[in-house]
């Protein structure tokens with residue numbers, strides 16, 4: 001079944017969406033895809049704009065995926081704001097510039113929203129407790145237990161499973177994920193490679209830079225809705241400040257710090273804030289190889305790291321500098337990252 005929401009077709013069943021997709025194939029139209037859990041903000045909007053810019057048609061899915069939440073996590077309280085989400089999508093558009101090959105085309109707006117039911121996505125049922133799960137699951141082995149996977153050991157299994165299903169349904173030509181969840185984006189790129197996917201192919205999975213609050217640099221996130229104004233403006237941005245301190249030390253032109261020194265600096269920034277305010281607690285700050293997700297050795301500095309890898313067009317072998325912390329009364333868990341070195345080699349688009 002589908003219904004009209006302004007110009008946007010809203011599909012609640014797989015069959016109805018597939019009929020729409022079949023027509024797009026017939027008309028030889030490219031389909032860009034943005035997967036979300038809703039509660040849309042400017043970060044999601046930036047992904048949708050990239051899709052509008054580079055595809056004939058754009059589809060957004062909204063599905064709060066139970067399988068990626070551990071039993072103690074916030075599945076029930078996760079914000080669900082469908083009317084707001086549809087209004088955000090209706091406000092987005094892209095007009096091809098006069099110089100572009102598609103300049104004679106009309107302004108593009110999001111074309112379809114896919115809102116599956118839990119039953120559609122998990123016909124065998126779904127428990128948040130992995131020991132009770134039955135049916136088919138997708139695991140990206142060796143890449144799911146570092147960084148975010150340390151504290152959330154079943155998270156990437158849930159993400160890989162639902163995104164594989166969503167890709168099978170949507171059959172995107174191109175798809176867009178946010179740098180805010182860098183491990184997720186890199187892991188999904190690997191998944192498309194390992195499963196030899198064509199829709200999307202690995203090179204058509206793009207990573208869009210993190211959108212930030214212009215005043216505080218806080219990474220936009222649906223979970224920021226859990227924060228009080230004080231937590232949002234004074235406590236939550238500390239994680240990014242800490243990552244910036246580590247970056248400055250790593251990138252020092254004449255005496256770059258070792259990884260261990262960079263991490264110590266970042267921890268000190270968070271510690272300083274936490275002493276005055278009892279309301280932040282660091283989960284981790286770490287530097288990882290984006291290729292293997294391995295933790296960098298403590299004694300490595302930028303010059304050693306760059307000397308040990310393949311040359312990446314003189315921009316430096318990349319490193320994921322990332323972290324997570326709990327903020328405020330509700331112990332909201334926020335994440336952030338900075339890529340050191342050659343971002344483009346990881347498929348991260350320009351902002």
Ligand SMILES: Nc1ncnc2c1ncn2[C@@H]1O[C@H](COP(=O)(O)OP(=O)(O)OP(=O)(O)O)[C@@H](O)[C@H]1O
Nearest residue numbers: 036037038043177178180181210211220221222223
């Ligand atoms: N600030 C942001 N900048 C760029 N992309 C983002 C940003 N926030 C989320 N995204 C991307 O949007 C997509 C959907 O993410 P999701 O719906 O989980 O939102 P979220 O804000 O990341 O939510 P959460 O608070 O649960 O982490 C993901 O690819 C995610 O990386």
Ligand SMILES: CC(C)(CO)[C@@H](O)C(=O)[O-]
Nearest residue numbers: 035036037065159162181
């Ligand atoms: C990719 C995703 C939509 C899978 O549920 C989710 O993890 C998200 O929104 O980042």
Ligand code: BAL
Nearest residue numbers: 037068069155181184
């Ligand atoms: N954006 C990642 C979704 C999650 O944390 O569950």
